[in-house]
Amino acid sequence: MLSPILHFISPPIPYFIDCGHATYTAGDYHINRNCIGVFDLIVVLKGTLPVGEDGKEWQLKEGEILILRPDGHHYGSAPCTGDTKIIWIHFQTFGSWKECESMDECLDNQSALIESHKQKAYLNHADVCSIYIPKHMKITAKAMEVLNLFFEQEQEPQSLRNWKRQASFQSFLQHLDRDLASPSDATAIQLAERIELYIRRNYTQDINNPLLQKELNYHSNYLAKSMLKAYGMTPMAYLQNYRVEQSKRLLLQTSWSVTRIAEEVGFHHVSHFSSCFSKKEGLSPSDFRSRFIRKR
Missing domain, CATH: 2.60.120.10 (Jelly Rolls)
Known part of the structure; x- marks a missing residue:
């Protein structure tokens, strides 16, 4: 089972x-x-x-x-x-x-x-x-190697030991997370990470499925399946979500207008930006800003 x-x-x-x-x-x-x-x-x-x-x-x-x-x-x-x-x-x-x-x-x-x-x-x-x-699950040899570090670090001074154990634990979790994936899943996840990295580096530019297919040399259907497996959403949905997330940073960290922020994160029309933002956050960009920032 x-x-x-x-x-x-x-x-x-x-x-x-x-x-x-x-x-x-x-x-x-x-x-x-x-x-x-x-x-x-x-x-x-x-x-x-x-x-x-x-x-x-x-x-x-x-x-x-x-x-x-x-x-x-x-x-x-x-x-x-x-x-x-x-x-x-x-x-x-x-x-x-x-x-x-x-x-x-x-x-x-x-x-x-x-x-x-x-x-x-x-x-x-x-x-x-x-x-x-x-x-x-069954532990892998690599994960067991990391696990052994917890007890080798027992001889370290307490302050240093605590830092090292946190780092070892994160490495251990990473092994468990990756060991869960089957070989086919691992390939899809690696491709999804390439897609995600490309989007994060270029989200302010025009990105669409044909461009991703050209840049990554995979059919857009396979790109979508890989992203769905790793992130639970298609590349275009991830792009829109990432743009909205970046706009939230700018709404809280700058005094720029909503129109300028929409342009900065890759939306051509402020009305489309406001619609996407409201659909995801349940309130408009202006209301989001007002919720977290009080005017003097």
């Missing part, structure tokens, strides 16, 4: 809190806890760990990862049958996240989750992205 996926919106990137080892002997149970307030990532190094969360149960074997929710009931679903060793990592995030049953569900809910995140994380005009982490 495919694993559920934990869908995080970033920034900020989910952050490391603490880590450690635990050892169980035959007859021991995993600890029973409810709503501990942090994500609990478990990696089994030896043996088998029976563990449950809110009625769902796993038999975690050597080399497997499971991420338990901060708002769930966690417990040993059965006693260990032999010596078992695990690594645990506690982490948390600030903003919005959701557990989904599939990548399709993640993409269907991506726009709503991003908007929720921007409100919770006070990132009204920030450029955000999705991080996808399997709830249950």
Whole structure:
């Protein structure tokens, strides 16, 4: 059965809190806890760990990862049958996240989750992205290498250790995020990242599907499928969304007129800009500015 996926919106990137080892002997149970307030990532190094969360149960074997929710009931679903060793990592995030049953569900809910995140994380005009982490998976050799750094850093002074563990944790999450993708998905995601980079570098210019097809040397239908897989929207939808996001920065950081801002971010007509902005934000550009900036 495919694993559920934990869908995080970033920034900020989910952050490391603490880590450690635990050892169980035959007859021991995993600890029973409810709503501990942090994500609990478990990696089994030896043996088998029976563990449950809110009625769902796993038999975690050597080399497997499971991420338990901060708002769930966690417990040993059965006693260990032999010596078992695990690594645990506690982490948390600030903003919005959701557990989904599939990548399709993640993409269907991506726009709503991003908007929720921007409100919770006070990132009204920030450029955000999705991080996808399997709830249950087999750890790769590369991810395990990064994981070992957490404990090699134990010999560092505390101030330096905390900085290094945060960096190691981000690298570890990146491996889990990329390991989720199949080879075909990975190719599509790499192409989508090229599209996204091209749009960000050229969003003030005239961009359309034929131009992207020429610049990236792929048919526009495949470009659209790749962007939908990685970002949940077509290249043209991403372009419009990115232009609106950049306009929000200018509305808050400059005293430029709405007409000038529309031109600066690539809209030819202020009426089209206002329509796109209102459709996305639920208020006009002028009302958005007034909401965050008080006149003296």
